[in-house]
Amino acid sequence: MTLLKLGIPQLRRDSAEQPDSAGRPDVPGLLDRFGRTARDLRISVTEKCSLRCTYCMPEQGLPAIPREELLTPAEIGRLVGIGVHRLGVREVRLTGGEPLMRADLAEIVRLSAEAAPGIDLSMTSNGIGLDRRVGALVAAGLTRVNVSLDTVDRAHFAELTRRDRLPDVIAGIRAAHAAGLTPLKLNAVLMRETLPGAAELLAWALAEGCRLRFIEQMPLGADQNWARDHMVPASELLAVLSERFELTGIGRDDPSAPGEEWLVDGGPATVGVIASVTRSFCADCDRTRITAEGTVRSCLFGDNETDLRHLLRGGADDEEIARWWRGAMWAKQSGHGIDAETFSPPARSMGAIGG
Numbered sequence: 001m002t003l004l005k006l007g008i009p010q011l012r013r014d015s016a017e018q019p020d021s022a023g024r025p026d027v028p029g030l031l032d033r034f035g036r037t038a039r040d041l042r043i044s045v046t047e048k049c050s051l052r053c054t055y056c057m058p059e060q061g062l063p064a065i066p067r068e069e070l071l072t073p074a075e076i077g078r079l080v081g082i083g084v085h086r087l088g089v090r091e092v093r094l095t096g097g098e099p100l101m102r103a104d105l106a107e108i109v110r111l112s113a114e115a116a117p118g119i120d121l122s123m124t125s126n127g128i129g130l131d132r133r134v135g136a137l138v139a140a141g142l143t144r145v146n147v148s149l150d151t152v153d154r155a156h157f158a159e160l161t162r163r164d165r166l167p168d169v170i171a172g173i174r175a176a177h178a179a180g181l182t183p184l185k186l187n188a189v190l191m192r193e194t195l196p197g198a199a200e201l202l203a204w205a206l207a208e209g210c211r212l213r214f215i216e217q218m219p220l221g222a223d224q225n226w227a228r229d230h231m232v233p234a235s236e237l238l239a240v241l242s243e244r245f246e247l248t249g250i251g252r253d254d255p256s257a258p259g260e261e262w263l264v265d266g267g268p269a270t271v272g273v274i275a276s277v278t279r280s281f282c283a284d285c286d287r288t289r290i291t292a293e294g295t296v297r298s299c300l301f302g303d304n305e306t307d308l309r310h311l312l313r314g315g316a317d318d319e320e321i322a323r324w325w326r327g328a329m330w331a332k333q334s335g336h337g338i339d340a341e342t343f344s345p346p347a348r349s350m351g352a353i354g355g
């Protein structure tokens with residue numbers, strides 16, 4: 001594979017070749033060789049972002065994807081329809097980059113909702129500008145939103161994201177809540193720098209009626225500055241939170257949910273931990289991803305991508321596209337492999353994959 005600078009790979013030369021499905025049983029779903037079936041579709045709609053979180057983006061942002069290489073709303077809607085009606089997808093999440101950077105986001109939501117009426121259609125966002133657009137997004141069919149927020153200290157937020165935008169994020173969170181997009185989950189990436197403020201962030205989330213989840217940092221940053229012995233494991237976070245709150249473990253909503261939950265002070269409020277590194281949930285993974293350029297990415301950490309865009313634009317029918325998608329997922333790797341001695345981070349960073 002040829003790498004472009006800053007972690008965006010060109011399409012693999014062979015990604016426009018139909019994936020090898022040898023040995024795959026003839027079933028409609030997105031089965032892989034390890035017995036997992038993907039039902040949770042995550043679609044990245046852009047690489048652009050209004051923030052520059054240090055664990056995700058380089059300071060100068062990612063190189064722009066030419067407009068004609070991005071999937072259009074109609075193409076995204078068509079893939080959602082294929083995923084739901086032919087491949088067994090049960091929930092769809094829009095992500096990025098920052099989805100709100102796309103001016104046609106409401107159109108993407110509308111066409112996706114029309115392609116799969118009644119589906120859980122959510123978005124993961126940094127919340128900036130959500131206050132102005134949430135009405136249109138809900139009217140278009142958005143059912144839920146998760147917002148990323150690492151600290152409620154304005155100066156610290158500016159340092160972590162390289163942008164002084166905390167008031168905009170909070171406005172977005174409150175507007176989403178007021179618009180009925182609940183449960184509203186907040187995602188906070190665990191870092192040495194944010195650990196001392198973790199209890200404060202939880203107190204803030206509880207007061208706002210949001211469900212906070214802390215996420216172990218993964219080696220997916222464009223600056224490639226992750227180190228196993230520097231990351232904060234879930235166990236350390238739980239010890240810190242327990243100094244202020246009484247936590248009672250209640251496990252996962254379902255086995256493939258990445259987050260484990262704890263009741264806070266007897267409940268009903270909860271705090272979640274997504275321990276992707278130290279308590280990996282890869283064995284139960286149910287994810288399939290489409291990148292903003294229309295490739296299937298079977299795993300966050302798997303650089304082998306299969307191009308569906310040329311099929312969408314080349315007159316292929318839905319069943320042919322479904323066949324390629326199934327083949328791409330059949331080849332999915334067993335897990336992220338972070339603990340293996342041979343591990344090396346993927347070529348794309350989180351913002352370029354679609355987290």
Ligand SMILES: Nc1nc2c(ncn2[C@@H]2O[C@H](COP(=O)(O)OP(=O)(O)OP(=O)(O)O)[C@@H](O)[C@H]2O)c(=O)[nH]1
Nearest residue numbers: 093124146185187215258259274276287300336355
């Ligand atoms: N290892 C791993 N981590 C993931 C994956 N997808 C998301 N994450 C991490 O989980 C965090 C939360 O993701 P969200 O986009 O909020 O999605 P979710 O937790 O599945 O969403 P809900 O259904 O609302 O609970 C992200 O910030 C990522 O760090 C994945 O496929 N593998």
Ligand SMILES: C[S@@+](CC[C@H](N)C(=O)[O-])C[C@H]1O[C@@H](n2cnc3c(N)ncnc32)[C@H](O)[C@@H]1O
Nearest residue numbers: 056096097098124125126148187217218350355
């Ligand atoms: C890449 S962002 C895209 C959506 C949106 N811009 C946002 O921040 O929510 C999706 C999620 O990935 C998480 N993320 C980014 N880099 C990460 C990393 N290195 N390790 C773990 N999670 C990461 C973010 O915190 C966010 O919750």
Ligand code: SF4
Nearest residue numbers: 049053056057097126
């Ligand atoms: S985590 Fe989300 S908000 Fe932060 S830089 Fe990455 S894409 Fe942007």
Ligand code: SF4
Nearest residue numbers: 282285299300335336
């Ligand atoms: S790292 Fe890959 S296999 Fe593991 S949960 Fe994420 S997408 Fe699934």
